Amino acid sequence: MKALRFAALAYWRDLRAGELAVLITALAVAVAALSAVGFFTDRLARAMAEQAGEVLAADLRLESGHPLDGNGRYSAEATRRGLATARVLSFASMVYAGSEGHLASLRGVSPAYPLRGRVRLAAEPFGPAHEAAGAPPAGTLWVDGRLLASLGLPVGGSLTIGTRAFTVGAVLDYRPDQGSGFADLSPSVVLGIDDLESTGLIQPGSRATWALLVAGTPDAVADFAAWLKPVHGAGERLVEAREASNQLDSALGRSARFLSLAVLATLVLAAISVAITARRYAVRHRDAAALLRCLGSSRRFVFVVSTIELGFAALTATAAGCLLGLAAQWALARLLGDLLTGALPAPSWRPALAALATTMLIMLGFALAPLLELSDTPPARVLSRNLEPRRLRHGIPYVLAVLALMAILVFLLRDTRLVVYAALGLGVAGIIYFLAGLGLVRLAGRLRGSAGVAWRYGMANLARRQAASAVQIVAFGLGLTVLLLLLVVRNDLLREWHASLPPDAPNHFVINIQPGETTALHEFFRVHGIAQPTLYPWVRARLTDVNGVAVGDLRLTSERARAFAEREQNLSWSATLPADNRLTAGAWWGPGAGREPEVSVASEYSEDLGIKPGDRMGFDVAGERIEARVANVRKVRWDGFRPNFFLLFRPGVLDSSAGTYMTSFYVAPAARPMLVQFIHQFPTVTLFDVDAILSQVRSVLDRAALGVESVSLFTLVAGIIVLLAMVEASQDERRFESATLRALGASRSLILISVATEFASLGALSGVLAAAASTAAHYALSSRLMALPYHPDPWPWLIGPVAGTLLVGAAGVLAARRVVNTSPALVLRAG
């Protein structure tokens, strides 16, 4: 109790004297970053779930080739669990405008459709669209603009489906479950499910799909899925939203990983600040500890008091950090704005508790050792100031730091492999920094030369405190490394996003282009001022055998492998490696390659079917057998909105089998009406409009980018705090030295220059090491953590040494300036 009261007093006094300002600020920034990012990643996860839900227009979908849920058991159970439900019946059929017919994908929906996402309607084909809810009124249809354009039918016109005639109520611009692939080749017609059932088209044995859509809170949906799995019929298939992939997954996953990386960097920087400030606290409190012990306090009392005092500091920092984090959360919530459809939950205590736990871990790992040493200050120090506490043995401080760091990594990353990588990386970097720093410091010591007394004194100082200088290099170097690493990874991420979705990213796909239409198509694009797109040949084929083993006999372990083996595949050919592709094995065929048929496979194909360069694959192309040798494996970026193929052949192999061509192109919003003309001119080609999906992806990416930028700010602030901590710590070290030098007649400028020399050299050395380390870590992280291609980035090699020299040099001068502005007499007299 006495210790608590005494620690509270000591805390209040130290706080008033500004002794703990840097420590508290460093921890507060770490806590703020942690809580704000926790919130942000949580929101991102929700955004991803929402986006995934849109692909199904629900969170869960049960579908079957026959009417399901005949007795209403599933919907009743879902409703009982507070879940929303809707029904969808879909099949393909001919629809007629007068005598003109066209194949259409009919979708009968119940009024609650869609449960996730919104339908968008327009007044005319390819005109501006607005959001709508529910099913079309009885007797009316929402019809795909392509179908209307093709039939020459206006809104308000009549369309016959089966035995009934309907009125076209609106143009269907977008429905959430339309998908971005080519699953539904025919244009959609949406109508009420009762209307569709009344058309007489559904007969026993009809090829239709009946689906039940379910949506609600994640827990309730998961519970319902668990209930449904064992009871649903054999022919009924359950699809969950998180299984439905979309283009956002990789981008959002990356940004979440980047944010984790940023928090980790912030925490490492905070830990460095805490280590520096706690050591400073211990050094500055040695006299007080000696006095307390001289006045009769036990070693334990001194330890308990200083521990409680720093505990108070941690609590203050956590409280301040949480407040800051709350403010940042509020800002991020506004930033995400319309992206999130659900209401935001009230801030809970959990992030605050997590932040407190992290703060305590940092304190335990990085402040405990100096406190233990402090409590061991010999009381006789009151008589002889050169008596210092014994250093802890057996590397205890380092063991504590490593353990705390591991605990934080586990807490933050929750991925054992990643924790081991990160811990090993940090550990190895720390040791290499220390050894390299020691070597560089020794080398620098030899460079004293005769460049003037200030330079000589600065370099001599550096060399005199070899171990201390090397430790400073480790601290500066680690700080600079995480900042540089974050900078290059952030650049990669933003560059990747810009590259994947430039403003003129293709927003329309065209398939089924007949070979005879290609010239007319090029001409159409020329007339309408659209950049000439590359036409990709498109051949449908089945895989028959791999290395002489029939596909039926292959051991296939995954759903995707079975799909590759059993379904028709889209083949194409190309003379050059497509832009979104990167070779991972084998070599691309040159123009003069031999005549042997060769095929290039995507990495997914290679992984799922175990195919590698040199293997032989057999295909059935429209009844003709083609065998090709696997020349290489490609990593394909599927989120670039450009046509890509799992299987690409060398030109010349498939030429005789060429079926149709496909391409993608960009149409500006104002030019969209010309698509009506396009459909009239090319009635057999199939046009896909992915503009809506594209803008959705773009808006998510923009916000994710903004989030990444703002969180990087926290890390930058943490880096600046490390510098401040160094300033404060070195200020103490230099007080007496500078005063003595000035007493001996050194001018203020000489001291400033010598300190600047010493610090700038330290900074430059740290900068060089940081550039090397961040380059290595960048290489490792790009492929393993961020799944990005590695681009060598020269910036760290410039920014590292320059920023190191300037920032650390400036920090040193700042520290020395306050010292030289104090009268040397005062400093020396104060003892």
Next chain:
Amino acid sequence: MVVNSSPEVDGRAPLPPALEARSLCKEVSSPEGLLTILDSVSFTVLPAETVAIVGPSGAGKSTLLSLLAGLDVPTRGTVRLCGSDLSGEDEDGRARLRAAFVGFVFQSFHLLPSLTAVEQVMLPLELSGVTDARERAVAALNEVGLEARLRHYPRQLSGGEQQRVAIARAFVTRPRVLFADEPTGNLDAASGDTVANLLFGLNALAGTTLVLVTHQRELALRCQRRLNLAAGRLLPE
């Protein structure tokens, strides 16, 4: 070497000596081998006595003071402080004895930079859990004439004033023994006189035993006894 007998006051039970040193030796290892700083030092100090430890630099004065106060442990020999054997105690036990019996005044004052004058004086009282620490600290500062400096930090005080704060801090717990290490060493003549007057005045008032280390002959002469150290040995008084 002088051994005083225990006094008997008014026929009551005799008070134990304030300090008893028996065959004190202190050796430290150095690059040149084992270095003897104190060699077989024995003496007794009676309650309320004033004793000066004098001698040239390096004679072992400060080492002796730190052994007497239990700040350090002898290589051989024993110290009894107010009847308690310091050599039988571990560091925390010695700390308890210091808290119970001892006050200190140092050459370099040892004021904590983040505390005001009154907080400096409150410190030992707070450590022993006294409830009216502030009132007693204010009274102690009044006694040393610093009633106008209560809220000043050390950097805002002159050297003499700082030492007076240190004296107030030392006397506020009414210690049985006060150790002073060169208490006027860092002060000018006038301030030194003030501080010395205070030390001896408060000593007389409270009946405190005063053991001081000094280079200053005048200060040493004001003490009842002088222990002369030379090369770690005690010369006859």
